[in-house]
Amino acid sequence: EAQVTQNPRYLITVTGKKLTVTCSQNMNHEYMSWYRQDPGLGLRQIYYSMNVEVTDKGDVPEGYKVSRKEKRNFPLILESPSPNQTSLYFCASASLQGLEGTGELFFGEGSRLTVL
């Protein structure tokens, strides 16, 4: 089954404790991206990657890091989480052909992160 898998789905942590949210897709997609979704603010892009070893900042990259060592994986790293990073996070992927065509993104099920 074609899917985008995120882990963990739910996490409560404390300020300053490094954490990683993993994202993996099995569709051989070149493009992967991380979004955060907050009430009243919609989906905002954090980082994206057009292919292996190529990453770029989105609209709200501060406080986050990413890496793209393999095509299927795109982890989101919070080196020192703060309460304002409490949010619902979505990973998404697309083939470049799909992105340039219909623009259809495939989303993971989301990771709800609470930073105390």
Place this chain on the structure above:
Amino acid sequence: GQNIDQPTEMTATEGAIVQINCTYQTSGFNGLFWYQQHAGEAPTFLSYNVLDGLEEKGRFSSFLSRSKGYSYLLLKELQMKDSASYLCAVRDRGGSYIPTFGRGTSLIVHP
């Protein structure tokens, strides 16, 4: 960049028709998308418009007017399961082909 505007919330009655509007301003237009997102779930792709006119897909239709910077999503024969957030997203000609999302419209369908 883009400015995307859509109503925050709408309510409608089961069986009725509802139109969700989206206006946008972009430096160079290259496609408009609608996604559906049920509460606590991932967004799912509904439609794509790049040329003016109406695209129909079952009970859902999406309309685009590029000259007016305007789109709408039309939902017919509303069902309770249509209660969800509807996200309008726009892509410009910046080269990255990445859409920018609006804040979404929360649709509540009443019996």
